[in-house]
Amino acid sequence: MMGALLSLSHVSKDFGGLRALDDVTVSLREGEVIGLIGPNGAGKTTLVNVITGVEKPSAGEIRFAGDRIDELRPDLVARRGVARTFQIVQPFPRMTVRENVAAAALFAGGAPSRADARAIADQQLAFSGLGREADKLASSLTLAGRKRLEFAKSLAAQPKLLLLDEVNAGLNAAEIDDALRLIAEIAASGITVLLIEHLMKVVSQSCRRLLVLHHGRLVADGETTAVMKDPRVVEAYLGQRYAERQRELAK
Amino acid sequence: MLRYSIIGAAVVALFVVLLAIGDNYLLRLATTVAMYVALASAWNIVGGFTGYPSFATAAFFGLGAYACGVAQTYGVPLILAWILAGAVTALFASGLGLAILHLRGHYFAIGSLVVADVLREITNSWTSLTGGGMGMNLPLIGGSTGSQAQFYLLAMVALAGLSLLAAVLIDNSKLGVALRCIEQNEDAAQVIGVDTRRAKVAAFTVSSLLVGVAGGIYASWVSYIDPIDVYDVSLSVKPIIMALLGGVGTIAGPVLGAFGFLALEELIWRNSLEFHAGILGLFVVVLVVFLPGGLRSLQGRNIWQLATAAFTKRWA
Numbered sequence: 001m002m003g004a005l006l007s008l009s010h011v012s013k014d015f016g017g018l019r020a021l022d023d024v025t026v027s028l029r030e031g032e033v034i035g036l037i038g039p040n041g042a043g044k045t046t047l048v049n050v051i052t053g054v055e056k057p058s059a060g061e062i063r064f065a066g067d068r069i070d071e072l073r074p075d076l077v078a079r080r081g082v083a084r085t086f087q088i089v090q091p092f093p094r095m096t097v098r099e100n101v102a103a104a105a106l107f108a109g110g111a112p113s114r115a116d117a118r119a120i121a122d123q124q125l126a127f128s129g130l131g132r133e134a135d136k137l138a139s140s141l142t143l144a145g146r147k148r149l150e151f152a153k154s155l156a157a158q159p160k161l162l163l164l165d166e167v168n169a170g171l172n173a174a175e176i177d178d179a180l181r182l183i184a185e186i187a188a189s190g191i192t193v194l195l196i197e198h199l200m201k202v203v204s205q206s207c208r209r210l211l212v213l214h215h216g217r218l219v220a221d222g223e224t225t226a227v228m229k230d231p232r233v234v235e236a237y238l239g240q241r242y243a244e245r246q247r248e249l250a251k
Numbered sequence: 252m253l254r255y256s257i258i259g260a261a262v263v264a265l266f267v268v269l270l271a272i273g274d275n276y277l278l279r280l281a282t283t284v285a286m287y288v289a290l291a292s293a294w295n296i297v298g299g300f301t302g303y304p305s306f307a308t309a310a311f312f313g314l315g316a317y318a319c320g321v322a323q324t325y326g327v328p329l330i331l332a333w334i335l336a337g338a339v340t341a342l343f344a345s346g347l348g349l350a351i352l353h354l355r356g357h358y359f360a361i362g363s364l365v366v367a368d369v370l371r372e373i374t375n376s377w378t379s380l381t382g383g384g385m386g387m388n389l390p391l392i393g394g395s396t397g398s399q400a401q402f403y404l405l406a407m408v409a410l411a412g413l414s415l416l417a418a419v420l421i422d423n424s425k426l427g428v429a430l431r432c433i434e435q436n437e438d439a440a441q442v443i444g445v446d447t448r449r450a451k452v453a454a455f456t457v458s459s460l461l462v463g464v465a466g467g468i469y470a471s472w473v474s475y476i477d478p479i480d481v482y483d484v485s486l487s488v489k490p491i492i493m494a495l496l497g498g499v500g501t502i503a504g505p506v507l508g509a510f511g512f513l514a515l516e517e518l519i520w521r522n523s524l525e526f527h528a529g530i531l532g533l534f535v536v537v538l539v540v541f542l543p544g545g546l547r548s549l550q551g552r553n554i555w556q557l558a559t560a561a562f563t564k565r566w567a
Contacts, residue, residue, distance in 0.1 A: 052442060054438070054441070054442070073441070073446075073448075074441040074442050075441050075442075075444045075445055075446045075447065078441075078442055078443060078444040079444045083442075084442060086439070086442075090436050090438065090439035090442075091436075091439075092431070092432055092435040092436055092439065092440075093435060093436075094431075094435055095431065095432075095435065099428075102428075103428055103432050103440075103443055103445075104443040104444070106425060106428060107429070107432075107443050107444030107445045108443050108444030109444075114425065114428070153443060157443060157444065
Protein backbone atom coordinates (compact mmCIF):
# COMPACT_ATOMS: atom_id res chain seq x y z
CA MET A 1 0.00 0.00 0.00
CA MET A 2 1.54 3.28 -1.11
CA GLY A 3 1.01 6.14 1.38
CA ALA A 4 0.70 9.87 0.64
CA LEU A 5 4.21 11.27 0.39
CA LEU A 6 3.07 14.85 -0.14
CA SER A 7 -0.31 16.31 0.71
CA LEU A 8 -1.56 19.83 0.21
CA SER A 9 -4.67 20.80 2.11
CA HIS A 10 -6.63 23.94 1.07
CA VAL A 11 -3.45 25.72 0.02
CA SER A 12 -3.80 29.28 -1.26
CA LYS A 13 -1.20 31.85 -2.20
CA ASP A 14 -1.89 35.56 -2.64
CA PHE A 15 0.44 38.13 -4.13
CA GLY A 16 -1.22 41.38 -3.06
CA GLY A 17 -4.62 41.31 -4.76
CA LEU A 18 -3.73 38.41 -7.04
CA ARG A 19 -4.66 34.91 -5.92
CA ALA A 20 -2.05 32.68 -7.59
CA LEU A 21 -3.20 29.47 -5.86
CA ASP A 22 -6.79 29.04 -4.76
CA ASP A 23 -7.71 26.36 -2.23
CA VAL A 24 -5.59 23.57 -3.75
CA THR A 25 -6.02 20.15 -2.13
CA VAL A 26 -4.08 17.22 -3.56
CA SER A 27 -2.02 14.23 -2.46
CA LEU A 28 0.90 12.54 -4.20
CA ARG A 29 1.58 8.91 -3.42
CA GLU A 30 5.02 7.38 -3.16
CA GLY A 31 6.48 6.18 -6.45
CA GLU A 32 3.96 8.02 -8.66
CA VAL A 33 4.83 10.05 -11.74
CA ILE A 34 2.21 12.79 -11.88
CA GLY A 35 1.83 15.41 -14.58
CA LEU A 36 0.80 18.97 -13.83
CA ILE A 37 -0.42 21.11 -16.68
CA GLY A 38 -2.12 24.46 -17.03
CA PRO A 39 -1.99 27.56 -19.24
CA ASN A 40 0.59 30.28 -18.64
CA GLY A 41 -0.09 32.00 -15.33
CA ALA A 42 -2.15 29.09 -14.00
CA GLY A 43 0.00 28.88 -10.86
CA LYS A 44 2.17 25.84 -11.68
CA THR A 45 5.48 27.40 -10.69
CA THR A 46 3.88 29.04 -7.65
CA LEU A 47 2.75 25.58 -6.57
CA VAL A 48 6.33 24.31 -6.85
CA ASN A 49 7.55 27.37 -4.95
CA VAL A 50 5.16 26.82 -2.01
CA ILE A 51 5.99 23.12 -1.83
CA THR A 52 9.74 23.84 -1.76
CA GLY A 53 9.46 26.68 0.77
CA VAL A 54 10.54 29.40 -1.65
CA GLU A 55 7.12 31.03 -1.06
CA LYS A 56 5.04 30.64 2.09
CA PRO A 57 1.38 29.73 1.46
CA SER A 58 -1.16 32.38 2.51
CA ALA A 59 -3.48 29.63 3.77
CA GLY A 60 -3.62 25.86 4.12
CA GLU A 61 -1.02 23.31 5.09
CA ILE A 62 1.52 21.13 3.32
CA ARG A 63 2.73 17.82 4.71
CA PHE A 64 5.66 15.78 3.47
CA ALA A 65 6.06 12.23 4.76
CA GLY A 66 3.55 13.13 7.48
CA ASP A 67 5.34 16.29 8.73
CA ARG A 68 4.27 19.87 8.12
CA ILE A 69 6.74 21.65 5.85
CA ASP A 70 4.88 24.85 4.95
CA GLU A 71 6.70 26.87 7.61
CA LEU A 72 10.16 25.54 6.76
CA ARG A 73 12.91 27.39 4.88
CA PRO A 74 13.80 26.06 1.39
CA ASP A 75 17.08 24.53 2.59
CA LEU A 76 15.29 22.52 5.29
CA VAL A 77 12.66 21.34 2.81
CA ALA A 78 15.46 20.28 0.43
CA ARG A 79 17.22 18.33 3.21
CA ARG A 80 14.03 16.41 3.92
CA GLY A 81 14.09 15.05 0.38
CA VAL A 82 12.24 17.52 -1.86
CA ALA A 83 14.30 18.49 -4.92
CA ARG A 84 13.31 20.70 -7.80
CA THR A 85 14.53 21.96 -11.12
CA PHE A 86 13.92 25.52 -12.29
CA GLN A 87 11.92 26.51 -15.35
CA ILE A 88 14.71 28.97 -16.12
CA VAL A 89 17.81 26.92 -15.36
CA GLN A 90 19.81 28.15 -12.37
CA PRO A 91 23.34 26.74 -12.45
CA PHE A 92 26.24 28.20 -10.48
CA PRO A 93 27.86 29.62 -13.62
CA ARG A 94 31.46 30.00 -12.45
CA MET A 95 31.65 26.51 -10.97
CA THR A 96 32.42 23.42 -13.00
CA VAL A 97 29.62 21.03 -13.83
CA ARG A 98 30.99 18.58 -11.24
CA GLU A 99 31.18 21.27 -8.55
CA ASN A 100 27.56 22.23 -9.23
CA VAL A 101 26.34 18.70 -8.67
CA ALA A 102 28.71 18.05 -5.74
CA ALA A 103 27.31 21.13 -3.95
CA ALA A 104 23.82 19.62 -4.10
CA ALA A 105 25.18 16.27 -2.83
CA LEU A 106 27.03 18.03 -0.01
CA PHE A 107 24.13 20.08 1.35
CA ALA A 108 20.74 18.59 0.44
CA GLY A 109 22.17 15.11 -0.16
CA GLY A 110 24.01 15.10 3.18
CA ALA A 111 27.28 13.69 1.78
CA PRO A 112 29.68 13.35 4.73
CA SER A 113 32.64 14.98 2.97
CA ARG A 114 33.53 16.93 -0.15
CA ALA A 115 35.27 13.85 -1.59
CA ASP A 116 32.08 11.81 -1.11
CA ALA A 117 30.07 14.62 -2.69
CA ARG A 118 32.36 14.58 -5.74
CA ALA A 119 31.97 10.80 -6.06
CA ILE A 120 28.16 11.14 -5.93
CA ALA A 121 28.40 13.97 -8.47
CA ASP A 122 30.34 11.76 -10.89
CA GLN A 123 27.70 9.02 -10.57
CA GLN A 124 24.85 11.40 -11.25
CA LEU A 125 26.67 13.09 -14.12
CA ALA A 126 27.24 9.70 -15.76
CA PHE A 127 23.55 8.87 -15.23
CA SER A 128 22.46 12.19 -16.72
CA GLY A 129 24.78 11.89 -19.72
CA LEU A 130 27.08 14.71 -18.65
CA GLY A 131 30.08 12.61 -17.61
CA ARG A 132 32.31 14.07 -20.31
CA GLU A 133 31.39 17.66 -19.41
CA ALA A 134 32.27 17.33 -15.71
CA ASP A 135 35.26 19.66 -15.79
CA LYS A 136 33.65 22.34 -17.96
CA LEU A 137 32.26 25.54 -16.50
CA ALA A 138 28.49 25.32 -16.09
CA SER A 139 28.12 28.55 -18.06
CA SER A 140 29.66 26.89 -21.12
CA LEU A 141 26.91 24.23 -21.42
CA THR A 142 24.20 24.34 -24.09
CA LEU A 143 20.57 24.70 -22.97
CA ALA A 144 20.08 20.93 -23.21
CA GLY A 145 23.27 20.46 -21.18
CA ARG A 146 22.04 22.87 -18.52
CA LYS A 147 18.74 21.02 -18.29
CA ARG A 148 20.67 17.79 -17.76
CA LEU A 149 22.73 19.57 -15.12
CA GLU A 150 19.51 20.50 -13.33
CA PHE A 151 18.55 16.80 -13.39
CA ALA A 152 21.94 15.76 -12.04
CA LYS A 153 21.87 18.42 -9.29
CA SER A 154 18.41 17.47 -8.15
CA LEU A 155 19.25 13.74 -8.14
CA ALA A 156 22.47 14.33 -6.18
CA ALA A 157 20.24 15.76 -3.45
CA GLN A 158 18.97 12.16 -2.92
CA PRO A 159 15.33 13.22 -3.21
CA LYS A 160 12.20 11.30 -2.32
CA LEU A 161 10.15 13.78 -4.34
CA LEU A 162 11.38 15.45 -7.51
CA LEU A 163 9.58 18.49 -8.93
CA LEU A 164 10.52 18.97 -12.58
CA ASP A 165 9.46 22.44 -13.71
CA GLU A 166 9.25 22.47 -17.51
CA VAL A 167 12.50 20.60 -18.01
CA ASN A 168 11.72 20.12 -21.69
CA ALA A 169 11.04 23.76 -22.54
CA GLY A 170 13.27 24.93 -25.39
CA LEU A 171 14.53 21.44 -26.27
CA ASN A 172 14.29 19.86 -29.74
CA ALA A 173 12.50 16.55 -30.41
CA ALA A 174 15.60 14.37 -29.97
CA GLU A 175 16.53 16.13 -26.74
CA ILE A 176 12.97 15.71 -25.42
CA ASP A 177 13.16 11.97 -26.15
CA ASP A 178 16.41 11.80 -24.17
CA ALA A 179 14.79 13.70 -21.28
CA LEU A 180 11.79 11.31 -21.36
CA ARG A 181 14.13 8.32 -21.07
CA LEU A 182 15.83 10.00 -18.13
CA ILE A 183 12.50 10.67 -16.41
CA ALA A 184 11.45 7.04 -16.95
CA GLU A 185 14.70 5.82 -15.34
CA ILE A 186 14.27 8.19 -12.40
CA ALA A 187 10.70 6.96 -11.89
CA ALA A 188 11.90 3.35 -12.08
CA SER A 189 14.27 4.06 -9.19
CA GLY A 190 11.24 4.75 -6.97
CA ILE A 191 11.45 8.54 -6.77
CA THR A 192 8.09 10.30 -6.84
CA VAL A 193 8.02 12.76 -9.72
CA LEU A 194 5.78 15.77 -10.28
CA LEU A 195 6.25 16.77 -13.89
CA ILE A 196 5.16 20.32 -14.71
CA GLU A 197 4.76 20.52 -18.44
CA HIS A 198 3.27 22.33 -21.40
CA LEU A 199 3.90 19.49 -23.83
CA MET A 200 1.04 16.98 -23.97
CA LYS A 201 3.31 14.42 -25.63
CA VAL A 202 5.52 14.40 -22.55
CA VAL A 203 2.74 14.04 -19.97
CA SER A 204 0.85 11.45 -21.98
CA GLN A 205 3.99 9.30 -22.30
CA SER A 206 5.29 9.72 -18.76
CA CYS A 207 2.32 10.12 -16.44
CA ARG A 208 -0.64 7.92 -15.59
CA ARG A 209 -2.11 10.64 -13.42
CA LEU A 210 -2.62 14.25 -14.45
CA LEU A 211 -3.43 17.41 -12.50
CA VAL A 212 -4.69 20.57 -14.17
CA LEU A 213 -4.42 24.06 -12.71
CA HIS A 214 -6.39 26.99 -14.09
CA HIS A 215 -6.43 30.47 -12.52
CA GLY A 216 -4.82 28.91 -9.44
CA ARG A 217 -7.56 26.30 -8.95
CA LEU A 218 -7.12 22.57 -9.37
CA VAL A 219 -9.76 21.89 -12.06
CA ALA A 220 -8.94 18.25 -12.77
CA ASP A 221 -7.16 15.35 -11.10
CA GLY A 222 -7.34 11.87 -12.57
CA GLU A 223 -6.16 9.36 -15.13
CA THR A 224 -4.24 11.17 -17.87
CA THR A 225 -6.30 10.28 -20.95
CA ALA A 226 -9.57 10.97 -19.16
CA VAL A 227 -8.36 14.33 -17.86
CA MET A 228 -7.19 15.38 -21.31
CA LYS A 229 -10.72 14.90 -22.63
CA ASP A 230 -12.31 16.73 -19.70
CA PRO A 231 -14.31 19.71 -21.09
CA ARG A 232 -13.01 21.99 -18.32
CA VAL A 233 -9.45 21.15 -19.37
CA VAL A 234 -10.22 21.70 -23.04
CA GLU A 235 -11.82 25.03 -22.12
CA ALA A 236 -8.85 26.05 -19.99
CA TYR A 237 -6.42 25.31 -22.81
CA LEU A 238 -8.35 26.22 -25.96
CA GLY A 239 -10.98 28.69 -24.76
CA GLN A 240 -14.72 28.66 -24.05
CA ARG A 241 -15.84 29.01 -27.69
CA TYR A 242 -13.77 26.01 -28.81
CA ALA A 243 -15.06 23.92 -25.91
CA GLU A 244 -18.71 24.83 -26.72
CA ARG A 245 -18.16 23.91 -30.38
CA GLN A 246 -16.67 20.57 -29.33
CA ARG A 247 -19.69 19.90 -27.12
CA GLU A 248 -22.08 20.74 -30.02
CA LEU A 249 -20.17 18.45 -32.37
CA ALA A 250 -20.31 15.68 -29.81
CA LYS A 251 -24.10 16.03 -29.58
CA MET B 252 48.66 25.14 -1.82
CA LEU B 253 52.37 25.06 -2.78
CA ARG B 254 51.96 28.35 -4.64
CA TYR B 255 50.39 29.98 -1.56
CA SER B 256 53.23 28.63 0.60
CA ILE B 257 55.84 30.14 -1.74
CA ILE B 258 54.05 33.52 -1.78
CA GLY B 259 53.68 33.39 1.99
CA ALA B 260 57.36 32.53 2.50
CA ALA B 261 58.41 35.38 0.18
CA VAL B 262 56.23 37.88 2.06
CA VAL B 263 57.55 36.70 5.45
CA ALA B 264 61.16 36.95 4.12
CA LEU B 265 60.42 40.52 3.01
CA PHE B 266 59.20 41.46 6.47
CA VAL B 267 62.21 39.78 8.12
CA VAL B 268 64.52 41.89 5.94
CA LEU B 269 62.54 45.01 6.92
CA LEU B 270 62.87 44.12 10.59
CA ALA B 271 66.62 43.69 10.12
CA ILE B 272 66.98 47.05 8.36
CA GLY B 273 64.91 48.72 11.10
CA ASP B 274 64.26 51.99 9.21
CA ASN B 275 61.25 53.68 10.87
CA TYR B 276 59.63 54.83 7.62
CA LEU B 277 59.92 51.37 6.09
CA LEU B 278 58.63 49.78 9.29
CA ARG B 279 55.59 52.08 9.23
CA LEU B 280 54.93 51.26 5.58
CA ALA B 281 55.32 47.53 6.24
CA THR B 282 52.96 47.66 9.24
CA THR B 283 50.43 49.59 7.15
CA VAL B 284 50.60 47.12 4.27
CA ALA B 285 50.22 44.18 6.69
CA MET B 286 47.14 45.89 8.12
CA TYR B 287 45.82 46.43 4.59
CA VAL B 288 46.38 42.74 3.77
CA ALA B 289 44.40 41.79 6.88
CA LEU B 290 41.55 44.23 6.12
CA ALA B 291 41.34 43.34 2.42
CA SER B 292 41.48 39.57 3.06
CA ALA B 293 38.85 39.89 5.79
CA TRP B 294 36.58 41.97 3.53
CA ASN B 295 37.10 39.44 0.74
CA ILE B 296 35.47 36.69 2.83
CA VAL B 297 32.20 38.64 2.77
CA GLY B 298 32.54 40.79 -0.36
CA GLY B 299 34.42 38.32 -2.56
CA PHE B 300 33.52 34.79 -1.49
CA THR B 301 29.91 35.61 -0.56
CA GLY B 302 29.26 38.49 -2.96
CA TYR B 303 27.87 40.83 -0.31
CA PRO B 304 29.28 44.35 -0.78
CA SER B 305 29.96 45.19 2.85
CA PHE B 306 30.80 48.76 3.88
CA ALA B 307 30.95 47.80 7.56
CA THR B 308 34.76 47.50 7.78
CA ALA B 309 35.10 50.97 9.36
CA ALA B 310 32.47 50.07 11.97
CA PHE B 311 34.29 46.87 12.96
CA PHE B 312 37.68 48.57 12.89
CA GLY B 313 36.49 51.41 15.12
CA LEU B 314 34.68 49.09 17.50
CA GLY B 315 37.78 46.89 17.79
CA ALA B 316 39.97 49.94 18.40
CA TYR B 317 37.72 51.26 21.17
CA ALA B 318 37.16 47.81 22.72
CA CYS B 319 40.94 47.43 22.94
CA GLY B 320 41.37 50.98 24.23
CA VAL B 321 38.77 50.57 26.98
CA ALA B 322 40.15 47.15 27.92
CA GLN B 323 43.70 48.48 28.19
CA THR B 324 42.47 51.45 30.22
CA TYR B 325 41.00 48.96 32.68
CA GLY B 326 44.34 47.16 32.90
CA VAL B 327 43.75 44.24 30.55
CA PRO B 328 47.12 43.03 29.15
CA LEU B 329 47.89 44.06 25.58
CA ILE B 330 47.53 40.75 23.74
CA LEU B 331 44.39 39.87 25.71
CA ALA B 332 42.97 43.30 24.84
CA TRP B 333 43.46 42.54 21.13
CA ILE B 334 41.71 39.18 21.51
CA LEU B 335 38.92 40.92 23.41
CA ALA B 336 38.64 43.51 20.63
CA GLY B 337 38.12 40.70 18.10
CA ALA B 338 35.60 38.91 20.33
CA VAL B 339 33.53 42.05 21.00
CA THR B 340 33.50 42.93 17.31
CA ALA B 341 32.56 39.37 16.29
CA LEU B 342 29.73 39.30 18.81
CA PHE B 343 28.42 42.63 17.55
CA ALA B 344 28.77 41.52 13.91
CA SER B 345 26.90 38.26 14.45
CA GLY B 346 23.91 40.22 15.79
CA LEU B 347 24.24 42.81 13.04
CA GLY B 348 24.50 40.05 10.44
CA LEU B 349 21.25 38.47 11.60
CA ALA B 350 19.60 41.90 11.23
CA ILE B 351 20.93 43.03 7.83
CA LEU B 352 22.16 39.99 5.90
CA HIS B 353 18.69 39.30 4.53
CA LEU B 354 19.14 42.50 2.50
CA ARG B 355 20.77 42.09 -0.88
CA GLY B 356 22.87 44.20 -3.25
CA HIS B 357 22.57 47.98 -2.81
CA TYR B 358 20.25 47.63 0.16
CA PHE B 359 22.83 45.60 2.07
CA ALA B 360 25.59 48.03 1.06
CA ILE B 361 23.64 51.02 2.42
CA GLY B 362 22.61 49.08 5.54
CA SER B 363 26.23 48.21 6.30
CA LEU B 364 27.47 51.73 5.50
CA VAL B 365 25.44 53.49 8.20
CA VAL B 366 26.67 51.20 11.01
CA ALA B 367 29.96 53.10 11.35
CA ASP B 368 28.05 56.40 11.66
CA VAL B 369 25.83 54.99 14.40
CA LEU B 370 28.83 53.61 16.33
CA ARG B 371 30.71 56.90 15.90
CA GLU B 372 27.80 58.83 17.41
CA ILE B 373 27.55 56.38 20.32
CA THR B 374 31.31 56.67 20.89
CA ASN B 375 31.09 60.46 20.74
CA SER B 376 28.24 60.52 23.25
CA TRP B 377 29.58 57.94 25.71
CA THR B 378 32.23 60.30 27.05
CA SER B 379 32.72 58.55 30.41
CA LEU B 380 33.88 55.36 28.70
CA THR B 381 35.42 56.50 25.42
CA GLY B 382 36.52 60.07 26.02
CA GLY B 383 34.00 61.20 23.38
CA GLY B 384 35.24 63.62 20.75
CA MET B 385 38.38 64.28 22.76
CA GLY B 386 39.60 60.81 21.88
CA MET B 387 41.36 58.25 24.03
CA ASN B 388 45.00 57.77 24.97
CA LEU B 389 46.20 54.19 25.28
CA PRO B 390 49.03 53.04 27.55
CA LEU B 391 52.39 52.93 25.78
CA ILE B 392 54.42 49.75 25.77
CA GLY B 393 57.98 49.95 26.99
CA GLY B 394 61.15 49.96 24.89
CA SER B 395 62.66 52.21 22.24
CA THR B 396 60.66 53.68 19.35
CA GLY B 397 62.37 51.22 17.01
CA SER B 398 61.58 48.14 19.09
CA GLN B 399 57.95 49.29 19.46
CA ALA B 400 57.69 49.67 15.68
CA GLN B 401 59.14 46.19 15.20
CA PHE B 402 56.73 44.73 17.75
CA TYR B 403 53.66 46.22 16.03
CA LEU B 404 54.95 45.14 12.62
CA LEU B 405 55.23 41.57 13.89
CA ALA B 406 51.74 41.77 15.36
CA MET B 407 50.22 43.09 12.10
CA VAL B 408 52.11 40.52 10.00
CA ALA B 409 50.82 37.75 12.30
CA LEU B 410 47.27 39.11 11.85
CA ALA B 411 47.72 39.32 8.08
CA GLY B 412 48.91 35.69 8.12
CA LEU B 413 45.94 34.72 10.24
CA SER B 414 43.57 36.46 7.82
CA LEU B 415 45.10 34.61 4.88
CA LEU B 416 44.94 31.33 6.76
CA ALA B 417 41.27 31.96 7.58
CA ALA B 418 40.57 32.72 3.91
CA VAL B 419 42.36 29.55 2.74
CA LEU B 420 40.61 27.37 5.34
CA ILE B 421 37.18 28.80 4.51
CA ASP B 422 37.83 28.47 0.78
CA ASN B 423 38.62 24.77 1.23
CA SER B 424 35.76 24.00 3.59
CA LYS B 425 32.05 23.21 3.32
CA LEU B 426 31.41 26.82 4.36
CA GLY B 427 33.49 27.97 1.38
CA VAL B 428 31.34 25.93 -1.00
CA ALA B 429 28.22 27.41 0.60
CA LEU B 430 29.56 30.97 0.24
CA ARG B 431 30.45 30.46 -3.42
CA CYS B 432 26.99 29.05 -4.10
CA ILE B 433 25.46 32.10 -2.41
CA GLU B 434 27.71 34.45 -4.39
CA GLN B 435 26.67 32.91 -7.70
CA ASN B 436 22.97 32.29 -7.10
CA GLU B 437 21.53 32.59 -3.61
CA ASP B 438 18.04 31.30 -4.51
CA ALA B 439 19.48 28.19 -6.17
CA ALA B 440 21.79 27.72 -3.17
CA GLN B 441 18.81 27.58 -0.79
CA VAL B 442 17.06 25.04 -2.96
CA ILE B 443 20.07 22.67 -2.87
CA GLY B 444 20.02 22.76 0.93
CA VAL B 445 22.45 25.57 1.79
CA ASP B 446 21.51 27.30 5.05
CA THR B 447 22.28 30.67 3.53
CA ARG B 448 21.59 32.77 6.61
CA ARG B 449 23.93 30.71 8.78
CA ALA B 450 26.69 30.71 6.16
CA LYS B 451 26.46 34.47 5.61
CA VAL B 452 26.46 35.24 9.35
CA ALA B 453 29.44 32.91 9.84
CA ALA B 454 31.40 34.68 7.08
CA PHE B 455 30.44 38.11 8.41
CA THR B 456 31.47 37.14 11.95
CA VAL B 457 34.87 35.69 10.98
CA SER B 458 35.57 38.71 8.78
CA SER B 459 34.62 41.16 11.55
CA LEU B 460 36.73 39.31 14.11
CA LEU B 461 39.84 39.86 11.99
CA VAL B 462 38.97 43.51 11.37
CA GLY B 463 38.26 44.03 15.09
CA VAL B 464 41.70 42.67 16.02
CA ALA B 465 43.25 44.93 13.34
CA GLY B 466 41.49 47.89 14.96
CA GLY B 467 42.81 46.83 18.35
CA ILE B 468 46.41 46.50 17.15
CA TYR B 469 46.11 49.82 15.31
CA ALA B 470 44.84 51.55 18.49
CA SER B 471 47.79 50.23 20.50
CA TRP B 472 50.21 51.09 17.70
CA VAL B 473 49.17 54.76 17.33
CA SER B 474 48.41 54.97 21.11
CA TYR B 475 45.73 57.65 20.56
CA ILE B 476 42.35 57.13 18.85
CA ASP B 477 39.41 59.37 18.18
CA PRO B 478 36.02 58.58 16.58
CA ILE B 479 36.71 60.50 13.36
CA ASP B 480 39.93 58.56 12.74
CA VAL B 481 38.85 54.98 13.49
CA TYR B 482 35.33 55.12 12.04
CA ASP B 483 36.48 56.92 8.88
CA VAL B 484 34.57 55.80 5.79
CA SER B 485 37.86 55.39 3.89
CA LEU B 486 38.50 52.33 6.08
CA SER B 487 35.43 50.75 4.45
CA VAL B 488 36.32 51.83 0.93
CA LYS B 489 40.05 51.05 0.84
CA PRO B 490 39.74 47.25 1.41
CA ILE B 491 37.20 47.09 -1.41
CA ILE B 492 39.55 48.91 -3.78
CA MET B 493 42.41 46.64 -2.73
CA ALA B 494 40.35 43.51 -3.39
CA LEU B 495 39.16 44.94 -6.74
CA LEU B 496 42.73 45.84 -7.62
CA GLY B 497 44.12 42.40 -6.83
CA GLY B 498 41.18 40.20 -7.79
CA VAL B 499 37.92 39.85 -5.86
CA GLY B 500 37.06 36.41 -4.53
CA THR B 501 40.59 35.03 -4.78
CA ILE B 502 43.07 34.29 -2.00
CA ALA B 503 46.07 36.11 -3.45
CA GLY B 504 44.07 39.01 -4.91
CA PRO B 505 43.65 41.06 -1.71
CA VAL B 506 47.37 40.59 -0.90
CA LEU B 507 48.41 41.85 -4.34
CA GLY B 508 45.85 44.62 -4.07
CA ALA B 509 47.09 45.73 -0.64
CA PHE B 510 50.66 46.11 -1.91
CA GLY B 511 49.49 47.83 -5.10
CA PHE B 512 47.20 50.16 -3.20
CA LEU B 513 49.91 51.18 -0.72
CA ALA B 514 52.30 51.89 -3.60
CA LEU B 515 49.69 54.12 -5.26
CA GLU B 516 48.85 55.78 -1.95
CA GLU B 517 52.49 56.61 -1.35
CA LEU B 518 53.41 57.63 -4.88
CA ILE B 519 50.34 59.50 -6.10
CA TRP B 520 47.95 60.45 -3.36
CA ARG B 521 50.50 61.76 -0.92
CA ASN B 522 51.60 64.14 -3.70
CA SER B 523 48.06 65.22 -4.46
CA LEU B 524 46.37 65.97 -1.18
CA GLU B 525 43.79 68.30 -2.78
CA PHE B 526 42.48 65.88 -5.37
CA HIS B 527 43.27 62.48 -3.91
CA ALA B 528 39.60 61.59 -3.34
CA GLY B 529 38.85 62.45 -6.98
CA ILE B 530 41.79 60.38 -8.15
CA LEU B 531 40.52 57.53 -5.97
CA GLY B 532 37.12 57.70 -7.71
CA LEU B 533 38.66 57.80 -11.17
CA PHE B 534 40.90 54.91 -10.26
CA VAL B 535 37.91 52.76 -9.23
CA VAL B 536 36.13 53.54 -12.52
CA VAL B 537 39.21 52.67 -14.58
CA LEU B 538 39.68 49.49 -12.55
CA VAL B 539 36.11 48.29 -13.01
CA VAL B 540 36.04 49.12 -16.73
CA PHE B 541 39.45 47.84 -17.81
CA LEU B 542 40.45 45.31 -15.18
CA PRO B 543 37.31 43.76 -13.68
CA GLY B 544 39.23 40.61 -12.71
CA GLY B 545 41.93 42.64 -10.91
CA LEU B 546 45.71 42.31 -11.25
CA ARG B 547 45.45 38.51 -11.13
CA SER B 548 43.76 38.57 -14.53
CA LEU B 549 47.04 39.93 -15.96
CA GLN B 550 48.66 36.57 -15.28
CA GLY B 551 49.80 35.06 -18.57
CA ARG B 552 48.64 38.05 -20.63
CA ASN B 553 50.57 41.01 -21.87
CA ILE B 554 49.31 44.56 -21.56
CA TRP B 555 48.59 44.87 -25.30
CA GLN B 556 46.33 41.78 -25.28
CA LEU B 557 44.55 43.09 -22.21
CA ALA B 558 44.00 46.57 -23.63
CA THR B 559 42.72 45.29 -26.96
CA ALA B 560 40.47 42.75 -25.20
CA ALA B 561 38.95 45.50 -23.05
CA PHE B 562 38.37 47.77 -26.07
CA THR B 563 37.06 44.97 -28.26
CA LYS B 564 34.60 43.89 -25.60
CA ARG B 565 33.28 47.39 -24.94
CA TRP B 566 33.27 49.14 -28.30
CA ALA B 567 33.22 46.47 -30.98
